[in-house]
Amino acid sequence: MKKVIIAAAALAALTSAVSAQETVRIGTEGAYAPWNFVNDDGALAGFEIDLGNAICEHAGLTCEFVQNEWDSIIPNLLAGNYDVIMAGMSITPERDETIDFTQDYFPPDPSNFAAPAGSSYDFDALSGLRIGVQGNTIQAAHAEENFGADNTIVAFSTFDQSVADLAAGNVDVVLADGSSLDPVVANSGGALEFIGPDILIGGGVGAGLREDDDDLEETFNAALDALKADGTVDALIAEWFDGQGPYYSE
Structure with a gap:
């Protein structure tokens, strides 16, 4: 007491x-x-x-x-x-x-990649992909450091913009917090899915x-x-x- x-x-x-x-x-x-x-x-x-x-x-x-x-x-x-x-x-x-x-x-919170259903990439040697991220995030920094040499990192002002461009086919994958991607993938009607490994950042x-x-x-x-x-x-x-x-x- x-x-x-x-x-x-x-x-x-x-x-x-x-x-x-x-x-x-x-x-x-x-x-x-x-x-x-x-x-x-x-x-x-x-x-x-x-x-x-x-x-x-x-x-x-x-x-x-x-x-x-x-x-x-x-x-x-x-x-x-x-x-x-x-x-x-x-x-x-x-x-x-x-x-x-x-x-x-x-x-x-693990970060994850989301991509159109059926996508298949070798995450040990990613090359030639357009990777969408929200700018100035830990995922953006991770993508630039680990995938920037062989892929194009596309930074968006908001998370929603990155997801919209993924759905429109303007990027191949999006890297973001799994907690934010969960409802996006769940509500995509099977159009999107998680691929690749969990990534712990920060x-x-x-x-x-x-x-x-x-x-x-x-x-x-x-x-x-x-x-x-x-x-x-x-x-x-x-x-x-x-x-x-x-x-x-x-």
């Missing part, structure tokens, strides 16, 4: 420090289902929208989401246009040189913050600790990712 009281007091102190600032603004892409997207009513929705709201409610914060294109999502955080990034962003050493991250709220997914926002980072981490322990994070993962998990609660 004493530990619970101390933890609650610590969270209250952190929340009080953060509450002194204006509304906490959370930047998200709004184009990366099921992580974050714009629904039929024109509102932001998805796993990270629900999780961000849960974090803010638990911490007693007033929060609002700000939609921002992926390519400029880190520069606009650094420019002060919002305070936190929740946009399906994997924690990597390269990004950690520029921004800080909370603890992960989704474990490392760590889990976390929220990005400016390096000097220590109080806000600690507040988000304390809320994530509690929401993992009470099953909220796993429940949202199961809801948005077709029953995956549990990963964080017993």
